[in-house]
Amino acid sequence: MESFEQSATSSRVLRLCQKNVTVAAISKDGSFNYMKRFDDKSNNDEKSEPVYWIASMTKFLTSIAALQCVERGQLHLDEDISAVLPEFKDSRILVTYDAARNLEYRPASCTITLRHLLTHTAGVAYFNPKLYGLPKMRVNEGKATLHGGVFDSFIKDLVANLGTSLNTRLVLTSPERWYVKRVNPGHTLGSYFERYLFQPLGIKEATFHLEQQESFRSLEPISIDFVIADPIQEDFGGGGLYTTCSELLKLYGAILREDERILKKETIRQMITPQSEGNGKDGVPRGLDKQYNIDSCHQRAIMNTIPRGTPVNFGLGSLIPMVDVEGRRSKESITWSGFTNCYWWIDMEKGVAGIYLSQLLPHGDLKTIDFMTEFESAVYKQLG
Template sequence: MPSLDQQFQQACDAGDLPGVVLLASDKAGKFKYEKAFGLKSPGEKIDINATFILASCTKLMTTIAAMQCVERGEIRLDDDVSTILTELKGIQILTGFNEETNEPLLTIAKNKITLRHLLTHTSGLGYFGMNPLLSRFFSTLPPTRTANTPLLHRITSPLLFEPGTSWEYGTGLDWAGVLVMRLTGTSLEAYMQSHIWDPLGIKNITFHQELKPEVRQRLVTMTKRGAKKKVWSKPSTSGEKVEWTNDILYEDPCAHEYGGGGAIGSATDFLKILTSLCASSTSVLLKPATIDEMFTPQLAPSGQRALTLYNAALAETKTFTSRKSSTKLNFGLGGLLVLSDDETGLKAGTMTWSGLPNLLWTIDRGSGVSAFYAGNVLPFGDFKSHEMQQLFEREVYGLAAAVGVAVGSGSKL
């Protein structure tokens, strides 16, 4: 059977993938895997220092920033954030529409939104491009949501349920980013540079490509599978080869800093963040107790049911990021928690999440292994990317075990 490297090279040579960077390491420094396959742009080979649109991988960094604010006593996880995010005072819940007039039906939320809600997607905030109710709501409004629309206007929407009563992927981390900026009196860029990137020696992550020319120079060219597919389309089912595209996900230069998805950076630098959290006791980012809280299941049964249904819908078609439907899941502060051992070798207690162009990170504290699959394909959910990411995940545990990493040591929960 072809090796891991051979299978990725074959996939790239065949046009099934463009370019991909695969990274993994253990917290003790015994094991490191760093490989790049395929192309960065037409005719140009990719290398491990390539930079990517990190998209929702940004959420982990914003969570770290927010938890640092908690550690300093600037806010508590269960505080009402509307005292700082005053735009959320009196927020309404969208319950449906009057079918005769198409007017939205709205009611004032009774529960207050907390920082914990923002970090765990239990606030009731959603993404208008992903939720049909919100899509319909915004279709009734004047078309003012453009690239130049202010950040707060673009992330402001009614809720989909009472805060704390369910789970819906949405703009909570964008609001958490605004919260960090207001608490600290600085931009997310400046804050993360001082409190996350500099402590780990990270030079090639930013919200503003114009500030770091090397990030711009090394940025991969976007690709898509399916010529007619839009950024927010469902993944192609036709098995087309990938093709280079001029689709732009971020403005450059960029005036806004979205805590939920605005960063650009190198996979190698992002892995430093994963490894630091994995090595909880020696992390320079957060106290061990804070990291333990991040990896503690946060969802009540109602939220866990909603999350499980979300994953099951993806798992049915083997969509990128999905876990098999029997997997026990919850959500931590920063990402999805996998609460049962996975067939790939990933252990119960692992935290993971993804980014729009089919990137995915994992932190498995039970085995001490962190990994990052940095892909570059639109739309999100790409089936071939899922197949190859799962292959990478399986092989990583075998490679780590071969150098003496105890990958079967179990959950840290």
């Protein structure tokens, strides 16, 4: 990895995005375990690891928690979620609204299931242009995300029919957080993570509440116009976790090894299996077949280092490329991202997982993707 580090510290292009960046990768057998921090401070304390708000990277942990509940028989992938979440009973789809804010709805054609939530095909969305003019969104305008509770902050109306389209405007997976909580009385999502994810893997530096994590409170904050409330009222399974790179590496390494302390092997295999039908252009799931029709930042945030135009699908909680990326990821590896240019991937076939963490806005930054591509290529070259 020496040549990568030399390139990263000498290249002007890469220097533009590497303030407070940490990259890491691990092989399945543990023979390769790499982590490198890039910081603009000359007095970089290697003993002090940066803490990152990982935003939508939190969704993967929430997906794992939901699948644990499926394994225990508390939840079912293909049953109506309204039995547990009555807020979604009799779901309706927002068709349009006019200049006078008259809203037009139609009933959803079927019920929402956990599989819909995990594959981003439930039709529940945020940051979607269809929602921007709604009264509730106007009331929340200018406020940090989750200034209230989860259901107070987002719209429950759907923007697409269930199961017909992957919503590329970051479909909200926070209903999974309520799903997990309501079948595990006495737990918040944070305490559930602690009991069933963090303790088994020895993860200690992870929280939804900065004010409650003693080890985080002494760290120097970076300057950023924060988009999430601090403190938050509720644990936000769609994007509220704070943690470090080394702690995340424990989680992704566990999935890579098919560690049954977290999920059964057959569940992990199901998690990385494409779930969506090829009902769009060129056999790609509808929504994912429109990579060229969304803004470039958002496209890069979704695809990260997967080349534009690559056929992709969705598993139970993550994006899946359907062909090999030359010199890098295998087909049917899994990946997702976070709003602050945070990214991860797990390649089961080649036996490697990697992470790129930053706190840079806006999301889908081009220089960041270039830097991450350089890092990813170096990892695969190192592994031969």
